[in-house]
Amino acid sequence: MRCSWTNTTKWMFIMLFQLVAKAMSLKDLKINVPEAVASGDTVIISCHYDLENAALYSVRWYFDQEEFYRYVPKESPPSRVFPISGVIVDLLKSGENTVTLKSVSRSQSGHYQCEVSADAPLFHTETQGANLLVAELPDSEPVMTVYGMPAPDSKRIVAFGETFKTSCVSGPSYPSVNFTWIVNGIRYPSTHSGLRDIGQGHSWESKEAWSELIILVDNQIVSSNRKLVVRCETNIYTVYRGAAEVELQVMDDNFWINGGKVSPTIDQRGGSKRGDPEYSGLTGSAIFLFSVRYYLFRLAILWFIIFLVS
Numbered sequence: 001m002r003c004s005w006t007n008t009t010k011w012m013f014i015m016l017f018q019l020v021a022k023a024m025s026l027k028d029l030k031i032n033v034p035e036a037v038a039s040g041d042t043v044i045i046s047c048h049y050d051l052e053n054a055a056l057y058s059v060r061w062y063f064d065q066e067e068f069y070r071y072v073p074k075e076s077p078p079s080r081v082f083p084i085s086g087v088i089v090d091l092l093k094s095g096e097n098t099v100t101l102k103s104v105s106r107s108q109s110g111h112y113q114c115e116v117s118a119d120a121p122l123f124h125t126e127t128q129g130a131n132l133l134v135a136e137l138p139d140s141e142p143v144m145t146v147y148g149m150p151a152p153d154s155k156r157i158v159a160f161g162e163t164f165k166t167s168c169v170s171g172p173s174y175p176s177v178n179f180t181w182i183v184n185g186i187r188y189p190s191t192h193s194g195l196r197d198i199g200q201g202h203s204w205e206s207k208e209a210w211s212e213l214i215i216l217v218d219n220q221i222v223s224s225n226r227k228l229v230v231r232c233e234t235n236i237y238t239v240y241r242g243a244a245e246v247e248l249q250v251m252d253d254n255f256w257i258n259g260g261k262v263s264p265t266i267d268q269r270g271g272s273k274r275g276d277p278e279y280s281g282l283t284g285s286a287i288f289l290f291s292v293r294y295y296l297f298r299l300a301i302l303w304f305i306i307f308l309v310s
Helices: 002-023 281-309
Strands: 027-032 036-038 043-050 056-063 066-071 079-081 098-101 110-118 125-135 143-146 157-159 163-170 178-183 186-188 192-197 207-216 227-236 240-251
Touching: 027 110, 027 125, 043 056, 043 110, 043 125, 143 227, 143 240, 163 178, 163 227, 163 240, 178 207, 207 227
Parallel strands: 036 125, 157 240
Antiparallel strands: 027 043, 043 098, 056 066, 056 110, 066 079, 110 125, 143 163, 163 207, 178 186, 178 227, 192 207, 227 240
């Protein structure tokens, strides 16, 4: 009977302990670390959690398994920094939930962990981690070149039905930029792309990124105003966006382009009255010539009447 009472007491104690643990547990730990930032930026990383009825024992931050910041509310001062090369913590802007890192550099790219521990008697501990990329951005906007075309300030004309090639070059960056081609609002993947050396060495500073687009000028991309707007967009995550753009005029025998041939055929794509006889330069010239001849004829009749009268 005594043994039975002892076992019953033991199980009751265990159940009571579990209830207390459940009521005083740490849960819903969430970490917020930006996916990517630019070199030199100030970065705020944060860690949020629900202690329910438990007290906080400590919050610890790790960079690639090395502790660099600790917050213990029972200590004075509660915040403490552990020196790691390149990691600069702004203590005045750091606390229980957030840590502010100043002037981050590429060496601070890596894995960041937040470890939260509840106080006695359970000392329940949870850990969450996330990666941070510190990017080196290009110094300038990308540059586009259309092969076979004259200088940028000259007229750019491309023939309907031909294939043209254009390239886009972005300066050194880490990581290299992503390219997106857009022609009259339609997105196209790069035909070719890669990295090429522009200097000595093997670091990111000695390589520029390039992309080429080879495309056929057809009805799919030509707009009603007979223009091609070719745009190259570059990006590194959401940290950097660059763009370059050129405009090309499409030359076609069925349309008047800068004094070229005029056809009475109406543009089948709609939206343009180019080629309509009522709006063509040829029709205007004919009307003008007809008017001149008409007034000359009337003037000749007037002179003839005056001659007869006199």
